[in-house]
Amino acid sequence: MSNRPNSGSTQPAKDRPANNWKTFFSLVNSAKPSKPMLIAALSFSLVATVVGLFVPLFTKNLVDGFSFDSLSGVQILLLAGVFVAQMLASGLSIFLLNKFGQQILSGLRDILWRKLLYLPLGHYDREETGGLISRVTNDTNVVKQVVSEHMSGFVNGIISIVGSIVILLMMDWQMTMVLLLAVPLTLAIMMPLGRKMHRISRNMQNETASLTSVLTQVLSEVRLVKSSNAEPIEYKRGKSGIAKLFELGVREGKIQAFIAPLMGIVIMMLMVAIIGYGGLRVSNGSITAGELVAFILYLIQIVMPLGQITAFFTQLQKAIGATERMVGILAEVEEDHASGERVPAVDHAIELRNLSFHYDQGEVILNDINFTIPHSRVTALVGPSGSGKTTLFSLLERYYDPQSGHIAYGERDIGQFSLSSWRSQIGYVSQESPLMSGTIRENIVYGLDREVSEEELRSVSRMAYADGFIDELPDGFETEVGERGMKLSGGQRQRIAIARALLRNPRILMLDEATSALDSTSERVVQEALNNLMRGRTTLVIAHRLSTVVDADQIVFLEKGKVTGIGTHEQLVASHDLYREFAEQQLRYPQLAN
Template identity: 35%
Template sequence: MAMGRMAAGGPHQRSMNFVGSGKRLLARFGPERATVCGMLLTVLLSVALSVAGPMILGRATDLVFAGVVGRDMPEGVDRERILDRMREEGRDDTAEMLSGADFTPGRGIDFTAVGKMLLLALAVFAVAGLLMAVATRLVNRAVNRTVYRLREDVQAKLSRLPLSYFDRRQRGEVLSRSGNDIDNIGQTLQQTMGQLANSLLTVVGVLAMMFWISPLLALVALVTVPLSFAVAKGVGRRSQPQFVRQWKSTGELNAHIEEMYTGHSLVKVFGRQEESARAFAEHNDALYEASFRAQFAGGIMQPLMFCVSNLNYVLVAVVGGLRVASGTLSIGDVQAFVQYSRQFSMPLSQIASMANLVQSGVASAERVFELLDAEEQEPDPVPGARPQERLGRVVLEKVCFRYSEDRPLIEDLSLTVEPGRTVAVVGPTGAGKTTLVNLLMRFYEVTGGRIVLDGVDVARMSRDDLRSNIGMVLQDAWLFGGTIAENIAYGAHREVTREEIEEAARAAHADRFVRTLPNGYDTVLDDEGSGISAGEKQLVTIARAFLSDPAVLVLDEATSSVDTRTELLVQRAMARLAHGRTSFVIAHRLSTVRDADTILVMEDGSIVEQGRHEELLAAGGAYARLYRAQFARAVAEVD
């Protein structure tokens, strides 16, 4: 488990840079420029047709109204004479209202013309809907490709990050950024990108039509726009920090769940179920509180915008009615304008209601960008140097290393290991044994001195070339979901046959237990290696290292999970397979290093003793003290 490993004050706790992260997210659509332009063009045509629809319906309304008015008037009388007669009779208001209607006295409703208008409106709305469906398809294509590339970039970034990055962070937090946050970005873009373009273009188109019909009514409709922006800005400013907290809490909860699931056996063994449950409840409560605040702050936007929209509707209806009464506008124009006012308010409400989604997506985008901006390991030299021969000669020249500037761990360490020799590294916990191997593998870079493999400074080699020469077996056996044969073959840098896999398993003494499994080498394991013991998992990883046929073999407590009998078998196999290879064996159990050509005793990052087993025992120094501490009781029993 990795409890408590993440440093406080991490980058995810910085304030949200909404504008910068939003621009950076949009910039990632650069490769989809053609698709986005096609989407915008399609949306523009769809909006243009949708905006034309109310005007067509307004004309149909005018035809109906003109027919209703004209059918009750005497046929053959001039329209203007009828209006003058109304004024003479004192019906000035009625005359002014009818002056805006294009009626013909004695003629009723022209249903043919009305039908044509309605069919035209139906066709316009149908084509607009079809174009919007095409635009949605283009949006999905652009978003999915962009998120696909974002996932690729995150995966590539994870492979370039140094080991120190993962040491300082919980795995669940990193997984949340590369999983949940990217999913949230994709969902946000899917739900808002096309709708946002449609809403903005609709606002522009509708506003143009409103000014064309009646500049006065258009200005009345615009009165509520500043209020809408004030509401959106105020709510957005308060809700954005809540979305940042929501996704931060999501990462912390995922990290806790991942830790507890990985170490569930230890949690039960030490009776920490209640403590784990309390910690989960705290993280869950924090996520609930942050999510509730974020969703409430974002959700209140739409009701407020709906109130503003209704205010706009009332103002337009009142002023429009007065304009109809004065004969300045026709009823059809006012009807179209009322529809436009709704079309004008609806996009504003939609934009406001999308604010919570956009803020949530940008909050996730910043977390992903923080991962992408993390400091990478030093790039490989191009071209990388390669040893002329794979001998396995390792030289450490005054190597220095420290995890932090004020705490040196290894100082001026020099060592020469000839090809084919077995070097054991022993010492108390924290002496720097595993760090030495990490430096050899370039998981960490030396802060002073250099490491030379077969005459080439490892810093001048590409990491792939360096690590292809080194086989490594760690104390913690790692298996992936797949068959045992696939897990063993994972160590090879080429295609291998089943015979080669089985030969490696026999060399590691894994063949015996594998054949006792129901499906032998085709037995499927999950990523936890369920179904086989810890020692058997270790044998599989040792077989994997043998199959890689490295020049240098590193065993970091590789036999710690193997029983005593199997440990002896593995040691014999190692002695046989180590011929021609340089071997580094890191061990706490000194029984595993008696036959090493050289034993290095480390304390506080320095080599305090080196020699063979018998020589070091006779010297009576640090190695002898370690040996007596482990075997004094056993020797007494044998005597």
């Protein structure tokens, strides 16, 4: 087994944190929001709530002693001051909590984005891209909402309820007991509805992630969709996800439609009971009219927060569900780019020794591979589709670790080198030549952490035979290439990819049949550019067409994950039956059939 650091494990992480409140608050804390800001926000919120508790008492005194003669300017100013103080404290609390929530949102997205970039390729073999995007966009927003929008309502609601009940007990315990009969009744109704709402919310999150995955997949490959006349099929897939979300939204609406009138009825019944019973007590002199008004106001301050508290717990459960998925991603083992030694300056051969590999628990892709890639020479990989050529490239780039055997650079396992140092030695030009949305300049210098001069840029463009078409474009190097470079032709994209590889000045070059998708004119130009790129470098080529590798210093023939032949073109034609058959079909050697 290879003893290299974890650079591309395909196994899921184990021992993930349990899904609970502690995990939720731990995740929020990892975003490093400002705790003083939270304390200030909750303090202002508490001030607004406490001030609100004294408003009914003010009202009681006004009602009991109301007359135009008794109404003084001081009382009016004091009451106005209370309302202004409450408004200012509430406004500051809302602003600070929103900013606190945005800090959490930004912090979590930053953590997840970095994690996703450093996860090994094996993670993306198991997870759909749309689902991962949903974790960064939707799930983080759910966590933010529970803190910035619901936490203050929960805290204030508890204080409002407790404070109101304490004051009411001091005013008249008998009427307070009548009022409190409605609290367990309301909770008995709201809690089951809250649990149903929680289940619906979690299902909506999952369906939203699924729909995001479908949309991302389809829109990223929209040309394939159109060329295959698959619009109706993909429309049905998207419509199915939309319909499921609609159904869940309707179910959520039904519960909300039940909760709102129910709360209205409960409040109305309490109002009737308090006004009726209170009116009786006012008439016999047990309480004053002002106390009855205060009771009604305190009743509102008890019943209304119940909805906020229920909403908080529903949103918290929703956020805990989102936390589970985010913590699952954060628990994955990421690639370690820094640990290890730098690749030595001296060129060495690359040796593959007893190399075997399979994806997860699937069938063996490479089985006991042994051969040497000599430095400063061209080695070609040839063989039927599915023989393991591309997987071998992935192992050389350390996207995955082999299950047994190892790859050596000179006498040292490549796992002893840091990932950043090893991958900086490799230039890769693929069949597709992927480009990032942006300008030609940005794509050529992509991944470099140093300034690139105009002279360097023009030099590598000239060697890649890209300067001609770039100069003809109105904006030259500042030309936008479009999403995935679709504003350029295949040959132009290939030449930009070659210029990018030249700028990196790699010692090891990996070409995945870089000319197979081009027309004959573009192929000739790109092949000349590749010849410039290959000069003096250790080069490994995946060849689907033998015409591109007949002059290779060494050809390795792979069949079903095993090396069945090594040699030059002439040697394999003479000694390897299947290679000879490939040559007869592709190179049309009539003499080979004799």
